[in-house]
Amino acid sequence: MTIREEEIQRHTIAVLVSNEPGVLARVIGLFSGRGYNIESLTVSEVDEINVRSRITIVTSGTPMVIEQIKAQLSRLVPVFDVHDLTLESPHVSREMALVKIRNDGEQRIEALRIADTFRARALDSTLESFVFELTGDTGKIDAFIDLMVALGEVEVSRTGVVAIARGHDLDMPVVRLNKARRRHKKAEPVK
Amino acid sequence: MTKPRSSTARRDAAPRTMSGAAVILEALKDQGVEVIFGYPGGAVLPIYDEIFKQNAIRHILVRHEQAAVHAAEGYARSTGKVGCVLVTSGPGATNAVTGLTDALMDSIPLVCLTGQVPTHLIGNDAFQEADTTGITRPCTKHNYLVKQPEKLAEVMHEAFYVAAHGRPGPVVVDLPKDILFAECPYEGPENVEPKAYRPQVKGDSAAIERAVELIAKAKRPIFYGGGGLINAGPNASKMFTDLVRKVGAPATLTLMGLGAFPASDKRFLGMLGMHGTYEANMSMYECDVMVCIGARFDDRVTGRLDAFSPNSTKIHIDIDPSSINKNVAVDLPIIGDAASILEDMLKVWKSKGYRSNDKPLADWWGKIEAWRSKNCLAYSQTSQIIKPQHAIRRLFEKTQGMDCYITTEVGQHQMWAAQYYNFDEPNRWMTSGGLGTMGYGFPAAMGVQIAHPDALVVDISGEASFMMNMQELSTMIQYKLPVKAFIINNQWMGMVRQWQELIHGARYSESYSEALPDFVKLAEAFGGVGLRATALDELDDVIDEMIATPHPVLVDVCVTKDENCFPMIPSGAAHFEMLLGPNDHAEKPTSERGMVLV
Numbered sequence: 166m167t168i169r170e171e172e173i174q175r176h177t178i179a180v181l182v183s184n185e186p187g188v189l190a191r192v193i194g195l196f197s198g199r200g201y202n203i204e205s206l207t208v209s210e211v212d213e214i215n216v217r218s219r220i221t222i223v224t225s226g227t228p229m230v231i232e233q234i235k236a237q238l239s240r241l242v243p244v245f246d247v248h249d250l251t252l253e254s255p256h257v258s259r260e261m262a263l264v265k266i267r268n269d270g271e272q273r274i275e276a277l278r279i280a281d282t283f284r285a286r287a288l289d290s291t292l293e294s295f296v297f298e299l300t301g302d303t304g305k306i307d308a309f310i311d312l313m314v315a316l317g318e319v320e321v322s323r324t325g326v327v328a329i330a331r332g333h334d335l336d337m338p339v340v341r342l343n344k345a346r347r348r349h350k351k352a353e354p355v356k
Numbered sequence: 357m358t359k360p361r362s363s364t365a366r367r368d369a370a371p372r373t374m375s376g377a378a379v380i381l382e383a384l385k386d387q388g389v390e391v392i393f394g395y396p397g398g399a400v401l402p403i404y405d406e407i408f409k410q411n412a413i414r415h416i417l418v419r420h421e422q423a424a425v426h427a428a429e430g431y432a433r434s435t436g437k438v439g440c441v442l443v444t445s446g447p448g449a450t451n452a453v454t455g456l457t458d459a460l461m462d463s464i465p466l467v468c469l470t471g472q473v474p475t476h477l478i479g480n481d482a483f484q485e486a487d488t489t490g491i492t493r494p495c496t497k498h499n500y501l502v503k504q505p506e507k508l509a510e511v512m513h514e515a516f517y518v519a520a521h522g523r524p525g526p527v528v529v530d531l532p533k534d535i536l537f538a539e540c541p542y543e544g545p546e547n548v549e550p551k552a553y554r555p556q557v558k559g560d561s562a563a564i565e566r567a568v569e570l571i572a573k574a575k576r577p578i579f580y581g582g583g584g585l586i587n588a589g590p591n592a593s594k595m596f597t598d599l600v601r602k603v604g605a606p607a608t609l610t611l612m613g614l615g616a617f618p619a620s621d622k623r624f625l626g627m628l629g630m631h632g633t634y635e636a637n638m639s640m641y642e643c644d645v646m647v648c649i650g651a652r653f654d655d656r657v658t659g660r661l662d663a664f665s666p667n668s669t670k671i672h673i674d675i676d677p678s679s680i681n682k683n684v685a686v687d688l689p690i691i692g693d694a695a696s697i698l699e700d701m702l703k704v705w706k707s708k709g710y711r712s713n714d715k716p717l718a719d720w721w722g723k724i725e726a727w728r729s730k731n732c733l734a735y736s737q738t739s740q741i742i743k744p745q746h747a748i749r750r751l752f753e754k755t756q757g758m759d760c761y762i763t764t765e766v767g768q769h770q771m772w773a774a775q776y777y778n779f780d781e782p783n784r785w786m787t788s789g790g791l792g793t794m795g796y797g798f799p800a801a802m803g804v805q806i807a808h809p810d811a812l813v814v815d816i817s818g819e820a821s822f823m824m825n826m827q828e829l830s831t832m833i834q835y836k837l838p839v840k841a842f843i844i845n846n847q848w849m850g851m852v853r854q855w856q857e858l859i860h861g862a863r864y865s866e867s868y869s870e871a872l873p874d875f876v877k878l879a880e881a882f883g884g885v886g887l888r889a890t891a892l893d894e895l896d897d898v899i900d901e902m903i904a905t906p907h908p909v910l911v912d913v914c915v916t917k918d919e920n921c922f923p924m925i926p927s928g929a930a931h932f933e934m935l936l937g938p939n940d941h942a943e944k945p946t947s948e949r950g951m952v953l954v
């Protein structure tokens with residue numbers, strides 16, 4: 166139930182978690198259980214020694230819902246840190262797509278030409294197909310796929326968004342303390 | 357909450373090793389656990405072996421795993437300690453789910469140990485396998501599946517830390533059977549703290565100063581306290597009371613918060629919300645500064661959100677950041693432990709030399725007294741047929757001054773208990789608030805009685821709710837727990853009948869309590885004592901006899917069948933649209949928007 170009519174905004178949120186079994190299920194269960202949107206979610210371990218993964222979530226909602234999402238994420242036990250990149254700072258975000266197109270004749274040449282202007286690389290080709298690799302923001306990848314679809318039969322695999330703040334600040338540094346020191350280190354309270 | 361017992365003597369020695377099952381018992385002892393509510397099965401037999409070998413921890417054998425969890429809740433809520441549960445894999449774990457959800461919704465600290473099939477069989481649909489961590493993920497604060505013997509001790513201690521710190525809640529530790537046999541190192545709780553989980557305890561001092569200033573300058577302030585005050589320990593309730601009295605403001609409490617402020621204090625307006633008092637709800641509607649501490653603007657409390665206290669500045673103090681701005685946008689949030697923040701608020705009040713704002717407060721109290729004079733909880737006990745409100749009021753009057761704890765089931769009797777049984781202290785009142793679980797009160801009373809063997813523990817019950825966990829009477833007989841079930845028998849699922857009458861065109865579909873057992877004979881069949889009051893002039897004697905009986909007692913209080921619970925804010929209505937009694941209803945049919953709400 167909303168009490169104010171507020172506009173829906175898209176936010177990119179970075180979450181640093183302990184890479185333990187079930188942590189992704191916990192995050193995803195939170196979104197489905199509470200009816201939040203996930204437009205994209207990517208995850209990978211970023212700190213092997215301390216076993217930490219970084220999850221990047223693109224979500225949308227009213228400002229009140231976005232605030233809830235961040236608070237709900239923060240209170241999960243294996244979550245170290247949550248940053249709203251959209252709100253906090255200018256950031257760069259990228260995703261990668263692998264796009265396979267099957268076509269022939271003029272359309273094949275046109276596909277190659279467009280790939281070139283998008284700086285997509287051909288990773289694989291046969292006489293009737295290409296696999297292109299393309300990196301960029303979501304808009305660029307959407308645009309490329311739209312063009313490819315107009316030129317043939319297409320299959321797409323996308324990574325989803327990864328993002329990081331611009332500038333020299335390290336929001337979520339990879340800490341590589343050895344185990345003995347870590348034990349005595351007082352971590353910051355979860356914000 | 358529970359202070360881990362220190363075992364410094366062992367700190368420097370190399371970790372001892374022992375079987376996983378022994379590690380579990382050792383960890384429980386080091387966590388100060390005195391009692392565990394459980395039910396055995398194949399997957400947890402190694403733990404039962406260890407229980408058999410020792411006397412430090414008492415095991416209470418319940419008759420259903422749901423009851424084990426509710427009993428642990430009752431134990432936790434009446435003592436402030438972490439409650440502890442042990443169940444087997446598969447059906448043992450799934451039976452515990454309702455209790456876990458109940459504890460999550462009401463922020464009750466529990467550790468529930470569940471058996472699991474051995475690690476090499478997980479995922480094979482083995483006998484009595486259930487995906488316990490998967491099933492309980494949304495109904496626990498956190499859960500663990502222990503797959504490495506060297507992690508067991510750490511996980512056990514972490515489970516207690518997580519259950520008790522920050523906003524408390526239930527934690528499940530799922531234990532594959534091979535881990536229970538494996539050689540595991542044991543370490544005490546000294547060095548174990550979760551790496552990521554560090555809830556904020558201390559409130560922001562600038563925000564606290566600002567809050568106290570707002571309160572001091574308020575013309576129509578109100579304090580609205582909830583279960584968070586109880587969870588923050590008895591001292592939080594004391595300081596809350598102190599602050600309210602210093603300010604000279606009125607206070608209201610949620611269903612979960614009853615007892616955090618003395619009901620006998622004239623500043624207490626009673627409970628607020630759907631079945632709260634007229635004066636509490638009107639004061640919430642018209643206040644200029646609202647101080648919410650440890651409550652969460654639940655839908656039972658706010659009524660229609662767009663008409664909720666429209667002109668107030670709202671201060672919200674809570675340990676859980678996700679409670680802030682969830683339902684209602686607040687002006688001044690302060691995150692932290694209620695006790696710590698109240699202590700700081702009292703210091704600021706003193707150091708700044710604030711005084712009660714007498715003149716405007718006198719006007720405010722004038723208004724409040726006018727609302728109060730409607731006497732919204734009045735009822736008329738005119739015939740020989742016992743009114744449910746009167747039965748509970750007499751129970752209150754006859755037990756006043758005794759060392760008494762009250763639990764309830766869910767329904768009309770629960771609301772009447774909240775209205776007519778008054779609490780002057782925290783931790784005396786245990787009810788299922790968030791989940792509204794019928795069947796909660798009887799096993800919860802059992803847990804309370806274990807913790808307070810000499811106290812009078814009464815489950816104010818309904819005849820329908822009682823039958824949801826009545827098997828626990830057998831447990832009570834076994835352990836000589838003199839719990840009293842005070843059954844308000846209206847022969848209906850009264851709360852359902854009330855909604856059907858008021859909102860569903862009097863279609864009394866499936867809400868009649870048909871084929872009721874004879875509760876007196878039922879008590880006797882189990883080996884307890886059964887009493888019955890069928891007319892007003894029997895009521896007092898029956899209550900006296902119940903109190904005097906040192907055994908489990910079922911009291912069948914035969915009451916008016918069609919009494920409704922008032923006052924009532926119908927679903928989807930605002931605080932000022934409260935129905936005060938049966939005659940109020942006709943003019944205000946429930947809105948379509950309200951119909952879809954529960």
Ligand SMILES: Cc1ncc(C[n+]2csc(CCOP(=O)(O)OP(=O)(O)O)c2C)c(N)n1
Binds near residue numbers: 792793852
């Ligand atoms: C486990 C469970 N099932 C269903 C409900 C819905 N419900 C709420 S109150 C109620 C009727 C309770 O009847 P009774 O125990 O006789 O109490 P009364 O309202 O008559 O005092 C029901 C069915 C519930 N709260 N819990």
Ligand SMILES: [Mg+2]
Binds near residue numbers: 818844845848849
């Ligand atoms: Mg009933």
